[in-house]
Amino acid sequence: MVNPPPFHYPDIGDVGEGLVAQWLQSTGWLILHRRFLCRWGEIDIIAQSHDSPTPNSTLAFVEVKTRSPGNWDMGGRSAITAKKQTKLWRTAEIFLAQHPDKADYPCRFDVAIVYCQKIRKNFHELTSHSQVLASSVVAGYQFQLQDYIPAAFDSVNDNA
Known part of the structure; x- marks a missing residue:
């Protein structure tokens, strides 16, 4: 049998980002932007702590x-x-x-690790050695948010 055209496969990066965005929202974060692009690159998700929309938010x-x-x-x-x-x-x-109203907010750089595996007929569950924070099934693939690392790295100086 011929492989189906590529559009039958999910964009795993987009699905992983969606899973993380949903999890962040469920834990009290407001998603401000997804896939923010500029000349320097892209940030997958920009989120604000939902405590209150004040400069005390992160x-x-x-x-x-x-x-x-x-x-x-x-x-x-x-x-x-x-x-x-x-x-x-x-x-x-x-x-x-571009958003000077948020310029005084405390900022951090987080990293989310999502595992993806195609579901087979005898597939029961993605093998996991740690607690799963969130999961979903999309187009025959199992996605699991395995790790969320707040403040994964500090600000970087211009010499890096």
């Missing part, structure tokens, strides 16, 4: 890594290099310049 710039189990880069953790951190930091600066 902004989280979230990098989502969606991977299959057993991948080469530790579930995406090793893909957050110093160069990537610098791009995220500069992109966040552009966002804050």
